[in-house]
Amino acid sequence: MSTPDIRWKQRFQNLEKSLHFLEQAIEIQNPDIIQKAGLIQFFEISFELSWNVLKEYMEEQGFTELRSPRDTIKKAFEIGLITDAHTWLQTLQNRDLTSHTYDEETAEKLVREIESVYYPLLKQVANQLKSEL
Template identity: 55%
Template structure:
């Protein structure tokens, strides 16, 4: 199997692209409601790709029966693939609430949380996996 064909590397490539979009969206100084919705959507996509990236990587390492985001994150924390396990669980919980972000106040609060707490966590994952790709 060629290096490029490894599933977690493909997932990492997609994760990195979406993270770039999220990073760009977070640079908007005073986002309007539609832009906030876009930020939240990029966050949701980033998280989905992040937990699947972790799952794919763990499966390649021989771990099986990882079927949910919570299971993937817990196992990744156990094997020191992730730091700040509680923050990742907060991220998962808040990600599950983003589907219910209907009003401007909630979207403003979520945008701030993404920018200040969750983007740095996701960015750290991206940096760690960049190293893994470079090591191979």
């Protein structure tokens, strides 16, 4: 069984790959509905990996009370790993919304938010964690 130290580092590699795919999806000019769905899916994956990497990293640091994305986000803010807890919590809320979104108007709005707010937020935490490797 792998140690927590190795686990967060391995999951971090998956996060970097996922963010790379998300970035590629964002760069598509005039995406069709299928490409937008892919972009949203890469966002969901990247967000899941982000909060899980944060959780595992903080558990390695001795923080053991992290049971949910919300707990993890609050603690990461408290110890300075992230700087905008409000936007992170909004990202969590919108990630939850993505699995229940079936209309194109909502998908369009979400794609714009992913491009302008959520991708930069996830990339920022990835860069922060990369410095810890």
